[in-house]
Amino acid sequence: DGVLDEDTVAEGLHKLGRSAPGTEYVYLNLSLPGRELSDINVLSRYVHLQKLELSYNKINDLSCISHMPYLLELNASNNELTTYFVFKPPKNLKEVDFSYNQIPKMQDLSAYQALTKLLLDYNNIEEIRGLEKCHSLTHLSLSHNRLIAISGLENLPIKILNLSSNQIEKITALDSLKTLQKLDLSNNKISSLEGLEEHDLLEVINLEDNQIAELRELEYIEDLPLLRVLNLLKNPVQEQTDYWLLVIFMLLQLTDLDLKKISVEEKVAAVNKYDPPPEVVAAKDHITHVMYSVLQPQRIFDSTLPSLDAPYPMLVLVGPLACGKRELTYKICRQFNNFFRYGPCHTTRAAYFGEENRLDYYFVSQEAFDKMVNAGKFIATYKYSGYHYGLGRDTVESIAREGLATCVHLEIEGARSLKNTYFKPRYILLVPMNKEKYEGHLRRKGLFSRPEIEEAVSRVDMCIKLSEDFPGYFDAVVNTDELDDAFTELSFLVKAYLGL
Structure with a gap:
């Protein structure tokens, strides 16, 4: 009937350790994936949990988490949630996965200032909002949603950003993300790389399946000192004459292009062709x-x-x-x-x-x-x-x-x-x-x-x-x-x- 009972909980408890106050030994982790669960209110009594894994169930209510003040990690992916964070915020909640649900919009997360990782892939979200006070957020993923623009990310310490498979047309509002290291914008409608310049820590850019047509767009990223991996597969620019060698020449710092390793010989060939010694x-x-x-x-x-x-x-x-x-x-x-x-x-x-x-x-x-x-x-x-x-x-x-x-x-x-x-x-x-x-x-x-x-x-x-x-x-x-x-x-x- 989908109602969680004590016996099932007992099967999923693991990792015995000291409670957060340090006064007793308790189970810290609970893992109950793929159990057809829809009612998990019994978990209100498990106040010492630090890691909760509830993926692949039929849950639409997480109010029991209000009683878990020490929770650090929550995985509620592949459920039937239409809202998120509708519970009293655990003070040190760091990692949350709400992927594969039916969430239509983002809520204000000002109370979740310890949050470092937030996964919201495969939902119905149309706008990024509510993250202004998440000053610890380093990993954000919103792939396969309904985003048409990038917004609401000002001055966040994000290192990994995945906005793939949306309907984004322009790379905007990333100016203040100076700590960005990995960016996935594949499967969107982007035609220009403007907006990626001056991200000196950026190492990986995935722009597969977009609408980039001109090699001159690479000028926006040619001065990124740490850029090592670039994916431009399924873009019109690949049809340009000498595309492979020209991209290597313009971005000599790359080690991987279009999911292929770049050899030293190819770099030498590119330099000898376009700026020979x-x-x-x-x-x-x-x-x-x-x-x-x-x-x-x-x-x-x-x-x-x-x-x-x-x-x-x-x-x-x-x-x-x-x-x-x-x-x-x-x-x-x-x-x-x-x-x-x-x-x-x-x-x-x-x-x-x-x-x-x-x-x-x-x-x-x-x-x-x-x-x-x-x-x-x-x-x-x-x-x-x-x-x-x-x-x-x-x-x-x-x-x-x-x-x-x-x-x-x-x-x-x-x-x-x-x-x-x-x-x-x-x-x-x-x-x-x-x-x-x-x-x-x-x-x-x-x-x-x-x-x-x-x-x-x-x-x-x-x-x-x-x-x-x-x-x-x-x-x-x-x-x-x-x-x-x-x-x-x-x-x-x-x-x-x-x-x-």
Whole structure:
């Protein structure tokens, strides 16, 4: 008949221990799941219970709990409750499970300030309310209800929040939940991740089966330092080209994406594709030039010398923008004109004031540059400040034909690319040590924008760091604060190389 009696209670009692006042030994836990119970008023006499398990019954009245002042945990899931917490509040009640009932709305829980965990899954709740004074609540679950918005959670210490399988369209009202660690919003109608930013403790986000369509939505969560697990299964965004690698690249802190572990190899592949390290860029460029040059008719180049021990001589001056490398290149080629000839690079940028085509650079269109790449015309190429530069095979061969060595000036990217070839140049790093003076020099030239100047100055440290971190990367480093002094030092180095 569903009425609980003393004998049945006796079957479910367990865990003998001291009562809360400490005056006697009593049973602390009662477990009576799946007993078809509808009337449990007999429990009014069991005042010392601390844990009560009543799931899978037919209970619709829990007033007997008013007589359990020491209760800590209550599981009344899978019953026939239409209201909850209709009893005198046990002072230290911490965990409550009212899942799988017929509760239509939430009540004011101001009296339950010790509550840490509240489960209300599979009910008929339309609005989150009554939690304002629950200052200990760390775990709240309201999945499979009728929520259309997130509200009523301001300034709560919630760490785990499950609002899956509702009709929520926007991620709102989470701003003040600064302790949030796990968030489940799967199976809703969410189209934007706005509202998830600045949750620095958030580790897990489940957004499976929503309406997120754009990869740019990930910008809202890309700065979350502890984010490790993200689920975007069954969202339109998955149909985007390169979705998997792009998400990994944007969120390198992830360990799991769409219920799959992310491998180290996938992270490396993502970085190499979307923000490759300079060495990878140089290696890819080199592979391109080797591939296209192999497709051309093969011949012995003028730069091929009879002995493997004596490679074709080249001098490469490397340094940041307008640091004096062009002027010093010209001076060296004039002073040692019996040994060196200047080899201008091709570039897609427009000529600066005073520059001449074929003398300073070969200025070409992007289309012409690409055709030269495809025809295997370059030894090395690089990209700097949005423009392409390349050292042409014909440039070097025409100088070699005269029995002379090639002297060129390059940005650091060009040196990286050239180092992948079989050429063995002498690399000399030209670097302005006085950055303030260098910045003033760039400004006075009137050719460069503020961002270009800032980028150039920042590259001074990059060049110095490269030479310090990789001894031997450059054969020498020359300070270009004073060009005359730099030329004197450079001349001395070149004489030493030439054995003069």
